Amino acid sequence: MNLLEAMRTALDGIAANKLRSALTTLGVVIGVAAVIALVAVAQGATARMTEQIEAMGSNLITVRSRGVSAQLTLADAEGLAARVPALAAVAPEHSARGTVKWGTSTHTTTIEGGGSHNVTVRNRSVAWGRDITDNDVQFLRQVAVVGHQLYIDLFLGRDPVGEILTVYGQQFTVIGVLAEKGSTMGTSPDDVVIIPVTTAQRLAGTNVLSTIYAQVSDGRLATAAKAQIEAIFASKYGRSDQVYVQSQDEMLEAITTATRTASMMLGAIAGISLVVGGIGIMNIMLVSVSERTREIGLRKAVGARRRDILAQFLIEALTLSFAGGLIGVGIGAGLARIVANTGGWNAVVSASSVAVSFGFAAAVGMIFGIYPAVRASRLDPIRALRYE
Amino acid sequence: MISLGGVSKVYEGAYEVHALRDVHLEIEAGEYVAVMGPSGSGKSTLMNIIGCLDRPTSGSYVLDGREVAGLSDDQLAQVRNQVIGFVFQTFNLLARQTALRNVELPMVYRGASPAERRRRALEVLEQVGLADRVHHRPTQLSGGQQQRVAVARALVGQPAFVLADEPTGNLDSRSGQEVMTIFGRLNRAGITILLVTHDERIAAHAKRVIRLMDGRIVSDERNPEPLDPETELQRLVSQPAAGAVASAGAGGGSA
Helix, strand or coil, X not given: CCHHHHHHHHHHHHHHCHHHHHHXXXXXXXXXXXXXXXXXXXXXXXXXXXXXXXXXXXXXXXXXXXXXXXXXXXXXXXXXXXXXXXXXXXXXXXXXXEEEEECCEEXXXXXXXXXCCHHHHCCCCEEEECCCXXXXXXXXXXXXXXXXXXXXXXXXXXXXXXXXXXXXXXXXXXXXXECCCCCECCXXXXXXXXEEHHHHHXXXXXCCXXXXXXXXXXXXXXXXXXXXXXXXXXXXXXXXXXXXXXXHHHHHHXXXXXXXXXXXXXXXXXXXXXXXXXXXXXXXXXXXXXXXXXXXXXXXXXXXXXXXXHHHHHHHHHHHHHHHHHHHHHHXXXXXXXXXXXXXXXXXXXXXXXHHHHHHHHHHHHHHHHHHHHHHHCCCHHHHHHCC | CEEEEEEEEEECCCCCEEEEEEEEEEECCCCEEEEECCCXXXXXXXXXXXXXXXXXXXXXXXXXXXXXXXXCHHHHHHHHXXXXXXXXXXXXXXXXXXXXXXXXXXXXXXXXXXXXXXXXXXXXXXXXXXXXXXXXXXXXXXXXXXXXXXXXXXXXXXXXXXXXXXXXXXXXXXXXXHHHHHHHHHHHCCCEEEEECCCHHHHCCCCXXXXXXXXXXXXXXXCCCCCCHHHHHHHHHHCHHHXXXXXXXXXXXXX
């Protein structure tokens, strides 16, 4: 008997019990759909976070104070620029939430005190007007660069350059507008006002910085530069745990590791449901074999060899698991899309997750189909014909 | 064509059962043989061995010039497929398949092309008088028609002989007689028929009657005047009541 005939016979067997076959397939459908959807969501999340980290600026090292006694100052920032040759730019930042006023309108935003590099280091750019200069910082000028959000919400799309903006109760002249970056995961980099860091510190009555951003001239030097920065602060405070230094690569790596672990865990849980689905297939195939004992006996009597019967039942099991796999891929991709649409979150259905879960479903059908098929093929035709 | 030499069959179990003891039997091509015997006589065992569904414990079985006593399961399957046509008491048709597809089945396992097996199946369905029922399923056919489908299935592969195990056992006397008419016609056309029955009236159609008892052949006689199935059928049609009484004992299964 050729393969085509075996397939026809197997499909007849499935069609004989449509509801039962559908329910049997459901286990595999759920398993495969779960793998596809969960992995897609996890990978989408990874892609999103990676994108965000890269949007922060390239080859970036972030320095934050961690200990209570450690406080970052402008002197620290200047020290880093002078002592770490791998750094292309150092950007001190003092940021706080506050309300700004233009005419009678007010807007609550992030007031960021920065230097001449803060815009570029953080991967931003000035759309028109000019950036903060070293001069502005040195003379504590009251000038401001506004983000795209303020340009829209506060100035209602009118050119704000030259306008007077009230920040911390003081009058600032708007000198530039930042190009739009688009919001990422809740926080908007467009909702900001940048003023000279020295001005910000004076108005806030402090000499502390919240963060120092340092940009490495070459990504390959990031690890060495980070070690050097850590060493500088360790020697300053006598211990290494006062300042938190993190390079972008590390952040990416941490996120990749975390999401890979999550993906694998989700995949493993979904894999378990696939195995359960496989057991369901085996169960139904065993029932099917014993129900059709007489049929098997007759087929053997008229000339079916063991391998013919084996093929018939194995193809039946494989068809169930393949169908389950196909439907599962469809449902999984659909679920991923729904999550993507409702969560504003990219879900990536990768070819590899489709291949892996489909292959796993096929393997499950093969493994759990073989025992019932072997049992059927070994039936004694005499007994099978007499079976009631 | 069928040659059993000293065939014995012993079933091992809690105690040994000697189902067949040293059976010698020669059946020539074209014969019409009935095998009779009460339950437990070894009738079914003999049929299973002759039908290549089982192997003898000892002795030789030469079928169509070929020793088959020591063949493997798959080799026996091939022999059954090419040499033997089976007709069972319970028809054993596949309930979800049409008459045509049921008849094609042995040809499927022989590897015949779809066109070839369809042609052959239609031919034999015509022979058993079911040319207008080829697309019916077993549930849409009467018992007699179902058994005729089964006979067509037995014939489709042009076997050396037809082995019928109580072929009329599940049929009313008239349908049974119709099946016997077909067997009579097939035998006249040269097909060897081996009939296993415990119904004397059915056995009386055969030209040779073999009786078994306790695993041995106790008699092997020529029947000088076999019943003519067509005359019998006529008689049943004209006297339905008498016919029903005559075959009242034909309901049991083979042992």
